[in-house]
Amino acid sequence: MLRTYWHHADHLAVIPSDLNPEAPSIPVWHDLINPTPEEDRSVEHQLGISIPTREEMEDIELSARLYQESGAEFMTMTALTGLDGDEPVKTPVTFILKGSSLVTVRYAEPKPFDIFVSRAQRASGVPCANGEMLMTGLIEALIDRLADALERLGNEIDGISREVFRSKVSNVTKKTRDLHSIIERIGQKADFLTATRESLVSISRLVAYHAALESPERKPTKEIRQRIKLLQRDAVSLGDHANFLSGKINFLLDATLGLINLEQNQIIKIFSVAAVVFLPPTLVASIYGMNFDFMPELKWYVGYPFAIVLMVLSAVMPYLYFKRRGWL
DSSP states (O other): OEEEEEEETTEEEOOOTTTOTTSOSSOSEEEEESOOHHHHHHHHHHHTOOOOOHHHHTOOOHHHHEEEETTEEEEEEEEEEOTTSSSOEEEEEEEEEETTEEEEEESSOOHHHHHHHHHHHHOTTSSOSSHHHHHHHHHHHHHHHHHHHHHHHHHHHHHHHHHHHSOOOOOHHHHHHHHHHHHHHHHHHHHHHHHHHHHHHHHHHHHHHHHHOOOTTOOOOHHHHHHHHHHHHHHHHHHHHHHHHHHHHHHHHHHHHHHHHHHHHHHHHHHHHHHHHHHHHHHHHHHHTSOOSOOGGGGOTTHHHHHHHHHHHHHHHHHHHHHHHTOO
16 A cells, blocks of 8 residues: 655645645655556656665664665664553564655554544644655654553553562462463563564664765755754663663562462471471371380370370470470
8 A cells, every 4th residue: 555645735635736726736645555567667657766675674784674775764663553452563664765755664563653644634733744754753653642542551560560579378288370371471471572672772773873874965954954853862862761660570570479389388388397396296107007025005094195195295296395495
């Protein structure tokens, strides 16, 4: 799908120049979504560039993602779709700046693109006069979306933290089962955070590359330079926040594993104490269960109650000793 936009009356418009004499002849934005070969060739012929394929966009080498060719800047970043769920999907998005025109190539529809387009079409003041302003506006929308996702993720991590440290479940088996499910949720949040950090890193590299690029054809205005600096600052601050959340997730994972070990150790401790408590009575019973001809207690009138009392005392004494030492 190819969507073409013009800058008209201080907002984006899809009215072609041949239908509106006031519209400029050159579109400011070609948005290629799952493009067909014919759509790729159409944009290539109009701007004199070569559109990268999906395989080339997915290449992780920096030289394959950020480069200049045919007088145009090619910049690829990793965007995320499905941020409202627990499993975001990574997808490459390529920005191509040629003169005053912008070309975006994508094989998914991240929500920030639709939000930015709707704002730019209905409201004045949204930066869309040229391709560079459009790109900064789109990246800003992507960063805002990632910021919202990190805020929601932080709240969910706080909720997991309360479940871990303020659990009121007394049943050991149920508590251990709950902790196991919490580990699975922590793993999901860690995967979510990893994808978010990867997207932020790609945005930081893209913005830094564009800011450092010097070209006689490109003369950014003061507003553009300020917006680029703001994008860099936002990406760095969100990256720091993502690192903080990553440390919190690792702490929660270690704490949850530690609590599971404590619960398991408590169970083993109970069995160990029970074995020690019943060891002396077992010894007494074993002694009086031996089949020797000469055992005076066998003919003793109080021998049986004496053995019973001895076994009870030998069980109670270790229990009281453990209790006094605080081992129970």
